[in-house]
Amino acid sequence: MRELRGALIGCGFFARNQMHAWAGIPGVSIVALCDRDAARLDDMGESFAVAARFTDAAAMLREVRPDFVDIATTAPSHRALVELAASLAIPAICQKPFAPTMDDARAMVEACERAGVPLMVHENFRWQSPIRAVRRCLASGEIGAPFFGRVSFRSAYDVYAGQPYLAEGERFIVEDLGIHALDIARFLFGDVTRITARTRRVNPRIRGEDVATMLLDHEAGFASVVDCSYATRLETERFPQTLIEIDGSEGTIRLDEGYRLTVTGPDGTRHEDVSPPLLPWASRPWHNIQESVALIQAHWAQALRAGTEPDTSGRDNLKTLALVEAAYLSAAAGSSLDPREV
Numbered sequence: 527m528r529e530l531r532g533a534l535i536g537c538g539f540f541a542r543n544q545m546h547a548w549a550g551i552p553g554v555s556i557v558a559l560c561d562r563d564a565a566r567l568d569d570m571g572e573s574f575a576v577a578a579r580f581t582d583a584a585a586m587l588r589e590v591r592p593d594f595v596d597i598a599t600t601a602p603s604h605r606a607l608v609e610l611a612a613s614l615a616i617p618a619i620c621q622k623p624f625a626p627t628m629d630d631a632r633a634m635v636e637a638c639e640r641a642g643v644p645l646m647v648h649e650n651f652r653w654q655s656p657i658r659a660v661r662r663c664l665a666s667g668e669i670g671a672p673f674f675g676r677v678s679f680r681s682a683y684d685v686y687a688g689q690p691y692l693a694e695g696e697r698f699i700v701e702d703l704g705i706h707a708l709d710i711a712r713f714l715f716g717d718v719t720r721i722t723a724r725t726r727r728v729n730p731r732i733r734g735e736d737v738a739t740m741l742l743d744h745e746a747g748f749a750s751v752v753d754c755s756y757a758t759r760l761e762t763e764r765f766p767q768t769l770i771e772i773d774g775s776e777g778t779i780r781l782d783e784g785y786r787l788t789v790t791g792p793d794g795t796r797h798e799d800v801s802p803p804l805l806p807w808a809s810r811p812w813h814n815i816q817e818s819v820a821l822i823q824a825h826w827a828q829a830l831r832a833g834t835e836p837d838t839s840g841r842d843n844l845k846t847l848a849l850v851e852a853a854y855l856s857a858a859a860g861s862s863l864d865p866r867e868v
């Protein structure tokens with residue numbers, strides 16, 4: 527097995543999960559770190575015993591020449607960093623949201639394709655093991671042909687405490703969280719021909735929208751609903767669970783609160799606990815997301831070694847990002863749109 531030497535840019539809130547996950551993947555080591563903020567850089571370097579530390583990404587990539595770079599910064603920096611990696615022929619992983627605009631995202635995909643380097647977007651929610659259990663069940667044909675789907679994420683969890691920038695942007699829930707739910711809808715039900723979205727802000731202390739309700743028409747000929755909210759106070763807080771409903775010609779699939787999978791088919795109903803494992807470094811309630819980080823990064827290592835395109839490649843993610851952009855346009859105009867025209 528080829529050893530892979532990685533470098534990480536961005537030592538903030540979420541990158542700690544990425545560092546833990548890399549440490550658990552055989553044959554991969556993070557050999558250098560970069561952050562503009564020297565205190566954050568040193569904190570991460572000490573936690574994970576990485577001595578090579580840089581405050582400048584170009585200096586790090588030129589000196590270290592890693593086998594790949596893991597970009598864990600927020601969206602405004604993504605294009606410059608991905609183009610930097612491409613210019614040095616270094617394969618790159620880029621956190622979601624891939625880019626602030628479709629133009630940036632397309633330019634990043636083109637830069638990597640021109641340079642012949644792999645590019646994966648860290649779109650990890652489709653790697654959550656409960657979501658994969660739903661997909662396996664759907665693919666088995668047990669419930670027949672789907673004619674309705676729902677991907678739902680409703681919570682009142684204080685995400686702003688760990689990620690203060692989420693309260694500050696003009697855009698919030700569709701770009702940050704809806705993006706994951708829209709990607710899950712694509713993963714389960716296929717690509718989308720039309721989207722209708724309505725958004726609103728309930729929490730007066732944030733700038734962007736914290737509620738979104740979206741209707742998707744799929745190429746497969748049926749519709750799904752994707753709804754998300756950070757203004758929903760429930761008896762039991764569900765963060766960060768995505769709930770799924772699928773109705774098919776022969777039965778139904780439900781992924782309910784508490785990671786309970788219920789499948790009703792021609793032979794009756796069965797229940798399964800599809801709770802994600804609590805990895806040694808993980809903590810509740812984030813363990814579901816944390817496990818998906820480990821799984822998507824293991825997938826990247828495998829794809830990089832095999833020379834195959836990762837599932838959530840930059841090119842694939844253009845379709846998810848187009849849904850985000852189209853959702854905002856639809857909500858602003860009160861209309862519906864073909865995301866392929868965005």
Ligand code: NAD
Nearest residue numbers: 536537538539540561562563598599600601603621622623
């Ligand atoms: P953060 O602000 O805590 O950390 C980002 C770090 O990047 C900061 O320390 C900043 O100094 C550094 N940085 C920014 N530009 C840089 C540059 N050009 N060179 C070097 N360092 C630079 O942000 P975060 O909460 O960790 O989020 C990072 C990204 O991860 C965001 O895009 C966010 O949406 C995403 N995220 C993904 C998930 C997921 O499940 N996939 C979960 C949370 C956050």
Ligand code: 89V
Nearest residue numbers: 685689702703706766815
């Ligand atoms: O997964 C994410 O992108 C996070 C959160 C779950 C808090 O929305 O930002």
